[in-house]
Amino acid sequence: xxxxxxxxxxxxxxxxxxxxxxxxxxxxxxxxxxxxxxxxxxxxxxxxxxxxxxxxxxxxxxxxxxxxxxxxxxxxxxxxxxxxxxxxxxxxxxxxxxxxxxxxxxxxxxxxxxxxxxxxxxxxxxxxxxxxxxxxxxxxxxxxxxxxxxxxxxxxxxxxxxxxxxxxxxxxxxxxxxxxxxxxxxxxxxxxxxxxxxxxxxxxxxxxxxxxxxxxxxxxxxxxxxxxxxxxxxxxxxxxxxxxxxxxxxxxxxxxxxxxxxxxxxxxxxxxxxxxxxxxxxxxxxxxxxxxxxxxxxxxxxxxxxxxxxxxxxxxxxxxxxxxxxxxxxxxxxxxxxxxxxxxxxxxxxxxxxxxxxxxxxxxxxxxxxxxxxxxxxxxxxxxxxxxxxxxxxxxxxxxxxxxxxxxxxxxxxxxxxxxxxxxxxxxxxxxxxxxxxxxxxxxxxxxxxxxxxxxxxxxxxxxxxxxxxxxxxxxxxxxxxxxxxxxxxxxxxxxxxxxxxxxxx
Amino acid sequence: xxxxxxxxxxxxxxxxxxxxxxxxxxxxxxxxxxxxxxxxxxxxxxxxxxxxxxxxxxxxxxxxxxxxxxxxxxxxxxxxxxxxxxxxxxxxxxxxxxxxxxxxxxxxxxxxxxxxxxxxxxxxxxxxxxxxxxxxxxxxxxxxxxxxxxxxxxxxxxxxxxxxxxxxxx
Numbered sequence: 001x002x003x004x005x006x007x008x009x010x011x012x013x014x015x016x017x018x019x020x021x022x023x024x025x026x027x028x029x030x031x032x033x034x035x036x037x038x039x040x041x042x043x044x045x046x047x048x049x050x051x052x053x054x055x056x057x058x059x060x061x062x063x064x065x066x067x068x069x070x071x072x073x074x075x076x077x078x079x080x081x082x083x084x085x086x087x088x089x090x091x092x093x094x095x096x097x098x099x100x101x102x103x104x105x106x107x108x109x110x111x112x113x114x115x116x117x118x119x120x121x122x123x124x125x126x127x128x129x130x131x132x133x134x135x136x137x138x139x140x141x142x143x144x145x146x147x148x149x150x151x152x153x154x155x156x157x158x159x160x161x162x163x164x165x166x167x168x169x170x171x172x173x174x175x176x177x178x179x180x181x182x183x184x185x186x187x188x189x190x191x192x193x194x195x196x197x198x199x200x201x202x203x204x205x206x207x208x209x210x211x212x213x214x215x216x217x218x219x220x221x222x223x224x225x226x227x228x229x230x231x232x233x234x235x236x237x238x239x240x241x242x243x244x245x246x247x248x249x250x251x252x253x254x255x256x257x258x259x260x261x262x263x264x265x266x267x268x269x270x271x272x273x274x275x276x277x278x279x280x281x282x283x284x285x286x287x288x289x290x291x292x293x294x295x296x297x298x299x300x301x302x303x304x305x306x307x308x309x310x311x312x313x314x315x316x317x318x319x320x321x322x323x324x325x326x327x328x329x330x331x332x333x334x335x336x337x338x339x340x341x342x343x344x345x346x347x348x349x350x351x352x353x354x355x356x357x358x359x360x361x362x363x364x365x366x367x368x369x370x371x372x373x374x375x376x377x378x379x380x381x382x383x384x385x386x387x388x389x390x391x392x393x394x395x396x397x398x399x400x401x402x403x404x405x406x407x408x409x410x411x412x413x414x415x416x417x418x419x420x421x422x423x424x425x426x427x428x429x430x431x432x433x434x435x436x437x438x439x440x441x442x443x444x445x446x447x448x449x450x451x452x453x454x455x456x457x458x459x460x461x462x463x464x465x466x467x468x469x470x471x472x473x474x475x476x477x478x479x480x481x482x483x484x485x486x487x488x489x490x491x492x493x494x495x496x497x498x499x500x501x502x503x504x505x506x
Numbered sequence: 507x508x509x510x511x512x513x514x515x516x517x518x519x520x521x522x523x524x525x526x527x528x529x530x531x532x533x534x535x536x537x538x539x540x541x542x543x544x545x546x547x548x549x550x551x552x553x554x555x556x557x558x559x560x561x562x563x564x565x566x567x568x569x570x571x572x573x574x575x576x577x578x579x580x581x582x583x584x585x586x587x588x589x590x591x592x593x594x595x596x597x598x599x600x601x602x603x604x605x606x607x608x609x610x611x612x613x614x615x616x617x618x619x620x621x622x623x624x625x626x627x628x629x630x631x632x633x634x635x636x637x638x639x640x641x642x643x644x645x646x647x648x649x650x651x652x653x654x655x656x657x658x659x660x661x662x663x664x665x666x667x668x669x670x671x672x673x674x675x676x
Contacts (some may be wrong), residue, residue: 089545122647166604281650312641313641381585434644435612435613435616435641435642436610436612436613436640436645436647437610438645439514439608440643441606441608446607454614456642457642462642462643462645463642463644463645471513472511474514475515478514478611485596485615486611488596489514489515489609489611491511491512491513491515492515
């Protein structure tokens with residue numbers, strides 16, 4: 001605040017220590033690989049130890065040179081109204097982002113950055129509109145000290161459209177922090193029941209097997225696989241694999257969520273997390289339009305849930321919007337309630353919706369059964385018929401489960417919708433979040449007296465559906481869940497329809 | 507028109523009748539493709555292949571004929587009865603679809619951009635589509651097949667009004 005001196009402010013530079021990090025990671029030199037490969041092929045690798053050593057030295061020198069160059073050519077400046085980043089090795093590029101376009105600032109500290117005591121800032125500056133926010137909407141300031149990172153974050157975020165209240169709030173220089181959530185390491189035990197974390201060890205196994213494939217045959221020790229002829233052996237192998245899978249999921253969750261903390265600081269929510277890479281994400285509370293509480297089938301078994309903030313114009317919302325990555329249900333509900341008013345318990349959807357869910361869940365099984373019946377009759381091949389019957393039988397509880405998830409609720413300031421069984425999600429949204437309604441009715445829904453309503457919002461996934469609600473409740477729901485313009489969806493009363501009809505007939 | 511009352515109010519205005527011509531042309535093109543595929547099937551695939559072939563040789567043409575009949579003789583007129591639109595004091599309201607119907611309502615205060623597009627066939631019939639975009643990827647409302655001059659006027663009017671009442675809340 002004292003730095004708003006008159007006269008030109010000199011552009012700031014990143015720390016020279018970042019050159020070390022970029023040399024080690026070949027950050028800039030990576031771009032040269034497409035050119036280097038043909039050159040190498042042309043020169044040829046004469047073989048011999050010295051060639052290899054020379055190559056390594058040369059590559060490192062090239063990497064060092066490009067890292068130095070790009071550090072030297074990079075500068076940034078945070079003025080009162082905009083952030084300016086100047087960079088480019090040969091062609092200069094100057095990007096100016098008005099601070100009122102900045103939607104969030106993320107401070108990251110990957111392992112190498114931590115070694116040399118630096119952080120990396122991502123300034124999310126989505127251009128707005130319906131166009132998907134791509135990587136271009138992000139300013140990257142790589143390699144500043146943590147203190148400078150904090151200063152820059154605060155400067156960018158506080159100079160943003162909040163000039164007037166700044167004077168009023170000036171006497172309180174230290175913003176009060178209020179803790180919203182803190183990760184308890186015991187919650188890591190939930191990880192094996194969450195789909196996303198289970199994928200971590202599987203991906204690791206896939207990567208490892210690819211590496212093993214690459215290694216020449218002679219190098220690997222010739223190990224015979226353990227004999228798994230006996231049924232006991234199979235059970236043992238499966239059990240070990242499951243334990244490893246669960247352990248991998250826990251480790252994966254720990255790496256991402258280590259010491260997760262969510263605090264409110266002034267008008268922002270700040271989430272800090274990560275074991276290797278510390279991430280520091282800041283979301284503006286004013287832009288939070290709702291929350292999504294997800295509890296999949298596995299998480300429901302142990303009473304766990306996950307909370308994501310639905311924030312307008314947030315790039316990479318799935319990752320940045322996470323407010324509670326994993327935790328007990330009660331904790332998740334409490335957090336959701338603090339951010340958006342709870343609209344109360346969900347209203348169930350009519351029983352016609354249950355019929356429809358069951359029909360849809362068993363349809364595939366019935367088709368397989370029909371084909372299987374034909375095959376059994378014509379060719380005497382019965383396994384498909386059995387598969388079809390089993391699938392159909394499984395479809396019934398699945399359909400019932402999906403129906404049990406359906407629900408909607410409206411409160412004075414917010415509303416909620418819930419769908420899904422394997423991945424169940426309840427979205428709680430503010431009324432002002434709705435930018436449009438879409439009411440869908442198929443021929444079957446019309447006959448069953450049902451309709452689906454999509455609340456279109458400029459946050460999260462863009463639309464949240466209330467599946468198969470009673471058709472005659474649709475209009476009332478839209479009016480209760482958004483602002484007065486939705487009253488245009490209310491059908492004319494029978495009386496009005498009658499007068500209209502008689503008028504046209506007359 | 508439909509047995510059950512619709513869940514929400516119907517938009518007031520229907521599309522120009524030239525939209526039927528456009529839909530009919532579209533239907534004729536898809537019907538021609540269907541017929542070509544069926545003829546190719548009958549000509550090129552031998553009769554004595556065994557398996558389900560004898561059954562398919564008469565089932566597929568019948569299904570195709572039914573499909574062509576519905577697409578050409580019913581769908582264009584049916585769609586003309588379903589497609590409706592209305593621009594009120596503070597919202598854009600449309601109904602689209604035919605067997606499955608969709609009503610979309612977007613308030614003028616949340617409109618971000620308004621486009622007018624004219625496809626190849628639309629140009630032949632002098633029609634245009636008004637697309638109204640909001641901050642939500644799913645909250646886009648399209649008014650299909652308006653007369654071109656009308657589409658332009660609607661788009662200009664909506665854009666001007668959105669500018670005046672724009673709500674920053676998104």
